[in-house]
Each structure stands twice: as structure tokens, then as C-alpha cells.
């Protein structure tokens with residue numbers, strides 16, 4: 140069972156190891172590389188089901204929200220288990236593309252700080268205000284906030300955030316999709332033409348579902364159903380641009396959601412994992428049902 144219990148955190152190496160174990164154990168889970176991180180780590184998608192409708196979930200876009208990676212991986216495992224046991228899990232109608240670890244370099248940085256011998260050690264320390272404590276770091280390893288990278292109101296978000304260079308959060312990069320992790324998500328999304336997407340963040344127990352009136356009419360009610368499934372709140376958000384779900388809604392005019400899992404101060408403690416998963420599973424199951 141995918142868990143974080145025996146881990147002191149959850150690094151990309153833990154993710155890669157568990158992906159290997161899951162694909163070996165369940166023939167129904169296929170691993171597909173969709174690109175590479177700045178440091179050359181493979182960005183691995185896990186694919187389940189063979190239905191005609193392609194849908195997507197991603198997690199760990201923000202470095203210090205890395206707990207969302209094992210949460211999504213646990214869900215992938217539960218689906219594979221259910222499918223093997225012949226239980227109905229909605230995978231006959233859809234093909235589910237998950238990318239549980241979008242920001243592997245950042246997730247490791249947020250937990251271990253600057254790796255020994257790192258070529259960008261000096262820059263990273265400066266971007267972090269001289270501190271060696273990276274627990275609040277959200278960006279990728281180049282100090283770009285991946286959820287401010289997408290081409291939907293990118294300039295507006297840049298003005299709002301006011302970050303002029305690499306930083307722990309809020310810097311959208313020199314131009315949209317300058318970072319390989321964000322570019323890989325866009326490439327995958329355009330290729331597969333997902334009919335709906337969902338992105339996992341922490342925290343707040345909220346679900347965001349709109350973008351500048353570009354969302355389809357059914358999005359609000361859909362968000363209400365997702366929220367009800369997990370005891371979360373559906374929230375109509377204003378004053379936000381350039382996120383993955385913003386871009387997806389803008390480009391495809393289909394349902395896109397950001398789910399803020401759990402409650403507390405990021406990074407959420409591993410002790411919360413099981414409780415977070417319990418609330419999240421019915422939300423993700425409802426998303427698959429559509």
C-alpha cells in the first residue's frame with residue numbers, strides 16, 4: 140500500500156521507487172515519461188483504464204505541497220486494486236492520466252535543502268533570502284512558481300504578484316512555459332485533449348472551479364458534487380491567473396479544478412496523510428464518474 144508512514148518525508152526517489160513497485164504489481168498501471176525536470180528527472184505519468192474519454196489529475200506542482208504526490212499515488216493504487224478485484228470503479232468509460240510528481244526537483248529541495256555539490260547553491264540561497272531552510276519553498280529549482288507559468292492571464296498574474304525574479308514563490312518566470320515541468324503538462328494536455336482535469340494542492344479543504352467566466356456551465360454544479368463528496372467547500376475564485384486549471388479552462392472551455400487538500404500550514408505533516416486521503420478519495424472517485 141502506498142504510504143508515507145515509513146518515510147521521513149516523500150522525495151522523488153520514493154515516488155520513482157513506488158511507481159516501479161506499482162507497475163510491477165498491477166499490469167493495469169502503465170508508466171509513461173512525459174518530459175524531464177530542470178535537473179533531468181523523468182516526469183512520469185501513470186495511466187489507467189482504456190475508456191474513450193481521456194481525463195487528467197496532477198499533484199505536487201508546488202514543492203512544499205509534496206504530500207499530494209503520495210496521496211494521488213495511493214488513489215492510483217486503490218483504483219488498480221479495485222479493477223483487479225472486478226469492482227466497478229469507472230475506468231471502463233475513461234482513460235485516466237495522472238502525473239503525481241510534477242515538481243520533483245522542488246519537492247526534494249523543500250525537504251532536504253540545497254544538495255551537496257549543487258551548481259546553483261549560491262543562487263538558491265540568495266533566492267531564499269539567505270536561509271538554508273527551504274520548507275516554505277513552492278517554486279521549481281529555478282525559483283519559478285509553476286502554477287504562475289501557464290498562458291492564461293500570465294502578464295496580469297505577474298503584475299499582481301510583483302515578483303521580478305526567482306523566489307520561493309510567486310515568480311512566473313521570464314515568459315509563459317519557460318519551465319520544462321509546466322511545458323510538459325501543456326504538451327500532454329494538448330495531445331490527449333482531456334475532457335476534464337484536476338490539480339491537487341494543499342491546503343484549505345476548498346475546490347476552485349472557475350476562470351474569468353470561461354468555464355462551462357456545468358462546472359459549478361460539478362464542483363458542488365466534488366465538494367460534497369469530501370466535505371470540502373466549492374469556491375468561486377477571482378483575482379487568480381496563469382494556473383494550470385486556469386489555462387485548461389481558458390483553452391478548452393471544459394471543467395478544470397484545483398483541489399486544496401487538508402488543513403494547516405504547509406508543508407502539512409505526514410501524520411495527516413491517512414485522514415487527508417480518506418476525504419480525498421471520494422472526491423477523486425466523483426471526478427472520475429464525471
Ligand SMILES: [Zn+2]
Nearest residue numbers: 201204340341
Ligand atoms: Zn499550491
